[in-house]
Amino acid sequence: MEIQIKGLRKHYASEGRIIKALDDVDLIIPANQIFTLLGPSGCGKTTLLRSIVGLESPDAGEIRIGDEIVYSSGKKIAVPTEKRGLGMVFQTYAIWPHMNVFDNVAYPLQNRKVSKDEIRRRVEETLSLVQLEGFEKRPATNLSGGQQQRVALARALVGKPKVILFDEPLSNLDAKLREETRKELKDFLYELKITAVYVTHDRVEALALSDIIAIMRSGRIIETGSPKKIYFDAESEFVADFIGRANLIKAVIQEQRPEATVVDSAIGRLACRKADFPVGAAVTLCLRPEFISLTRGDHQGTNVIQGNIVTMLFVGDAFEGEIRAGEQLLLARIEPETKLAKDNEVWFQVKPEHCLLVAG
Amino acid sequence: MTGKHTKLTFFLIAIVGFLTVCPVVMLVFGSLSEGLTASGDFTLAKYVAAYSDPALLEVLFNTVVFVVGASISATTLALFLAYLNIRTDIPFKFIFGVISIIPMMIPHILFSVSWVLLLNPSNGILNLLLKELFALENAPFNIYSLPGMILVEGLLDLPIAYLIIAPAMSAFDASLEESSRVCGASTGKTIFRITLPVLRPAILAAFILCVIRGLASFAVPSVIGMPGRIYVLATHLYQMVSTGFAADYGKASAVGMSVLVASIILIYLYRYLTSAGEKFVTIAGRGYKPTIIRLKRSKVPLFLILGILSFVLIVLPVIVLIYISLVPYSMVPSARAFSMMGMKHWIDVLNDPISLLSLKNSLFLGIFGATVGIFLSIFVAYVIVKVRTRSAGILESLSFLSFSFPGIVIGVGFMWFFVRTPLYATIWALLIGYIATYLPYGIRPLSSAFVQIHNHLEESSLVAGASYLTTLRRVVVPLLVPGIISGWVLMATMFFRELSLSVVLSRPGTEVLAVQILRFAEDGLWGRLSALGIMMIAVSALLVILVNYIGNKVRPMVY
Structure with a gap:
């Protein structure tokens, strides 16, 4: 009822x-x-x-x-x-x-x-x-x-x-x-x-x-x-942060494209999930650790970010890694059998639909 | 629902308020009046008379030595026993449970009398025995002395001190001690640097409670102190009201005021300490067992001490009373003594109308009084635990106040009230006084029973469609039965043997057991006293067993 x-x-x-x-x-x-x-x-x-x-x-x-x-x-x-x-x-x-x-x-x-x-x-x-x-x-x-x-x-x-x-x-x-x-x-x-x-x-x-x-x-x-x-x-x-672990990054709306919203953020320019904000608005970019997948080799294409592994913590089903990208520390989930190690230089690509923009 | 609770709370505040405030106010009023019958004329003369009395100084000195001495010995002994039980591998640990419960069933006056029978200088059994054995001129021990009073009162207060210290000891987080050992301290040093300081609130609380009980104690000062002309405040006060033709209730009230004020201050100090203690004593959520210390070589001597102590506390008083009730006069146990044994004293008591009346009165007060008291306690505990409004807090403070009441002082306070009512010299006066003084003993077990009933248990019954009354009948009351039984037993045994309030309020026709025993002691009728005392212990034990039996029968039926 x-x-x-x-x-x-x-x-x-x-x-x-x-x-x-x-x-x-x-x-x-x-x-x-x-x-x-x-x-x-x-x-x-x-x-x-x-x-x-x-x-x-x-x-x-x-x-x-x-x-x-x-x-x-x-x-x-x-x-x-x-x-x-x-x-x-x-x-x-x-x-x-x-x-x-x-x-x-x-x-x-x-x-x-x-x-x-x-x-x-x-x-x-x-x-x-x-x-x-x-x-x-x-x-x-x-x-x-x-x-x-x-x-x-x-x-x-x-x-x-x-x-x-x-x-x-x-x-x-x-x-x-x-x-x-x-x-x-x-x-x-x-x-x-x-x-x-x-x-x-x-x-x-x-x-x-x-x-x-x-x-x-x-x-x-x-x-x-x-x-x-x-x-x-x-x-x-608040909701994005409460419902799961999230990297919260300050960003500013740079451009509204038909399929994505582009922002300038502390980790560079990223195409994000479409969100209804005016150009120039200050927002928060929310990136969940499980959607950051790291590779050693150079990545081609858009939304590629380069960084360094600062710490790696083995928690059983994965490594919890901390990546420094520019000034920003990002939490990332690294698969348990990885060959990556501390201080390695890494690249990762994030899909625009995983980059959530919320009012900040 | 809230409206109903407010009405109930105020109704209870009125009743409990009357019971606790009335004797206090009347005591103040009395101390400022000319006399029991001459009310209205206020005077400070009674205070002047009471506090300029040259005897008072000695009384005060005796009181301090008696109370502090008894409290220290009771607390130290309790601490020792609690440590042995909880932290060592001493055998037969059930003895500790017996030591902490059984002495409460032996009325204080009988315990005191049994020591008089053993150690009085003229014909104490133990003294006679030692004199015979070592061909001594004089009796080696004299119970009629301050050390004698301290010994007996200390043993009487031991169970209460143990019941406060033991739980604190078992809630003690052993890792505190372990880390002291890791830091290089020996067992002994750890006890003094870590264990005792952490337990300080519990130890102090036990000590203060013993002081309050020592101040209120009447059995030991009257049976042991008065024959040796050693007066403490309680007996000093008793003397003023008991000398038939020149009873001075005004002066007694003026003296009583300082006892009462001291007791009230102490009880609130006790409450502060116990609530602070809950924060202080570490209670870890995880299950842990304190490390058990192996006694090795000291096991046997320590166990011997424990054995002697439990014999002295539990077995000896009863044996002495039985023996004295059967022999014609005090004598050393011998073949001759056994050949002279008979039931003479028992027959005397059973033919003594006043003894029989006192038995009847005490039974009525015990059974009926405890029933009324528990009925009131159920509602008071409910409001204190479950309603928790500001006025419920007032009710709690009020009901806690009577924990401090020294019976004889409260008796004098009530006297000023009862002489103005038709209740004077009736059994109802005693009933009201008993309930006022011992209400916390009923509220306590019921409060803890209510605390155990989680609100969810009631709420889920409401959600399941049961009305408030059905919930009370099917969920709350059945879960309360154990609390009701233990509260009732506690109150009934307290009432059954009540002495200090009764010596003031009891009048011809309303004699009670303990007062009758005191009269026998004053007249030196030890044989009759012992016979009546054994009856008293037997009836009270029977009552406890019967009620527990009924409780166990009733419980499955209610459920």
């Missing part, structure tokens, strides 16, 4: 300062998509999620889930959490330690006057969906982190909620399990065709899981788009 948020505001007073957790947020979360709120800690993403589910009461604004207004400061509506019919997976999973797996999962149905047989059938069905068949009688405290996470997911899904919300659900798992669970969750949500709102500060998680990503900063949504759009074609320097 679609979620519409209008002018949502929430301010906190903390140690004499006003913190704008939500600064007039307008947002439409489309139905049956995996929508991720991504941002650094303290950006307001969790406050936004908790306002949707009703655990936080905003100062002003309106939240509509489907056709129902669940919160409106103007109309004085605030539907309590338990009447909103949503599902949520908490960061700590919040599995009740005094109940077994069955009771944990059955809980939302028990609050709705569903018959006992129906409850048993649906709990079994949901547990098999999350691959926990036969775990019904297990005490909830006797589960691994990954299993607890699945119980939390089953509990959120069992009531067939209009929307399912996730508050950093993978952050308590160890790295390997997190990668596996991420993949499973993606397949799972894709098959369910359910509206999911997902909060995280992990950019890889956001890129891997989402249909749409909204980036938040200081209580505002600053950019929304598909993972590819955000990664390759961010509109602001």
Whole structure:
């Protein structure tokens, strides 16, 4: 179900300062998509999620889930959490330690006057969906982190909620399990065709899981788009830098060609991805390390840059190299089996579509 | 939701505020009045009389020596025990758990009496034994002395000091010591240069708490101090209110003011230290085990010390009381003594209407009082932990205040209040006084129980469609059961053996166990005292076992 948020505001007073957790947020979360709120800690993403589910009461604004207004400061509506019919997976999973797996999962149905047989059938069905068949009688405290996470997911899904919300659900798992669970969750949500709102500060998680990503900063949504759009074609320097590692280089627009925008930068004249800036405007050129490929020999053609390797750091799947080009230090990813070494002179060519220009 | 919480918070502030502020205000009021019945005429005469009393100087000297001496010995002993338990490979570590819990079940007055029975100069069992063995003229030990008082009070305060120092010791990051060793310091030097300074906040906190308890202590000064004519502030004050015809509550209040003020200052110092200690003591997130020091040759002697200590703390008092309750008069255990044993004292006690009444009253106060107290504590702890508004902070400070209350002083304060109400000389006066003085003992375990209930556990219940009440019934209360049980047990045992508040508030008809025991001690009826004391310990142990049993039964049912 679609979620519409209008002018949502929430301010906190903390140690004499006003913190704008939500600064007039307008947002439409489309139905049956995996929508991720991504941002650094303290950006307001969790406050936004908790306002949707009703655990936080905003100062002003309106939240509509489907056709129902669940919160409106103007109309004085605030539907309590338990009447909103949503599902949520908490960061700590919040599995009740005094109940077994069955009771944990059955809980939302028990609050709705569903018959006992129906409850048993649906709990079994949901547990098999999350691959926990036969775990019904297990005490909830006797589960691994990954299993607890699945119980939390089953509990959120069992009531067939209009929307399912996730508050950093993978952050308590160890790295390997997190990668596996991420993949499973993606397949799972894709098959369910359910509206999911997902909060995280992990950019890889956001890129891997989402249909749409909204980036938040200081209580505002600053950019929304598909993972590819955000990664390759961010509109602001903050987003470009936040979503991945990036070399940020000062540049000035030199010429607008039909197929590219040409800039003068600290590493020379480069043809870049087409961007709508007037000639002479100061911009930031954003170049991701993974798109810089180095060769020893001389390169022909345009967008060729020459530099020196200053440091090389082996990190397993690659070398992280620092290249000095002119006055600028550039971070570059160098393949692990390279023959290149420190102090070598190198050349590289960057494709114009990998040179992203953002307002600077 | 917020509105409801505000109302609840103010309601609780009113109740707790009455319980804690009323005795203090009435004490101030009383110290400025002419007498219990003559209210309204204000005078400074009582202060002048109280503080120009030539006896006061000696009382103050005794108090300082007694309190500081007992606190130092309790803290040092606790530090030694905590180090042995946590940092060495001493065997049978379960003994430490027993040492830190069991002495709390033996009422202080009985512990003190058992030492009197062992070491009093005229017929103390140990003295008689030594006199026989070495053909001595005089008794080698005299418990009725300052060192005697310090010994017994120090042992009584040991568990509380241990319970503060041991957790700090186990949270200690051993790498701090290891790096000292790497830098070339010996084990001994490391203890004095690194371990003790890092633990200083915990050690100081334990010391201060012992001082507060020493100031409030009444059992040791009354049973051991008064027969030797060694008066400390608590007994000095008791003397003023207990001499039937010339009770001077005004003068007692004037003296009590300085005890109370000192206690309140100390308790806030304690709180400052413990909150600063949390920042100071390094608690590493990663799991680590402190390095265990191998004792080698000193293992056996150290273990012997530990064994003797636990015998003296736990077994000896009970054995002495049982023995004395069976023999006709104090005598050295011998074939003759065993042949003369009988149930005479037990029968006497069971036929003594006042003893039976005191047992009944104490049982009522223990069971009913703890139930009321815990009920109040649940709400107070909830507001303190979960609501966390500014007024919740006020509530916390208020409820913490009574941690400092010296029972006998608070008793005098309440006296000024109760004489103006129909509650005077009723059991309800005792009930109110008990709850006011021991409320923190109920709030503490419940606060930690609430802290353990992560907000997400409640919130996920709301998201799952449960109403606020359902959430309370199905999630919050079941998770609280262990906290409720331990709080209830703690309060019930405290109430069951309460002495220092009761000696002031108890009147004919509202006698309680500890006061009755004190009367027996004053009259030298050691046999009856011991019989009643053993009943007291047995009932209180039974109560603890029963409630834990019920708790274990109830828990799966609620879940």
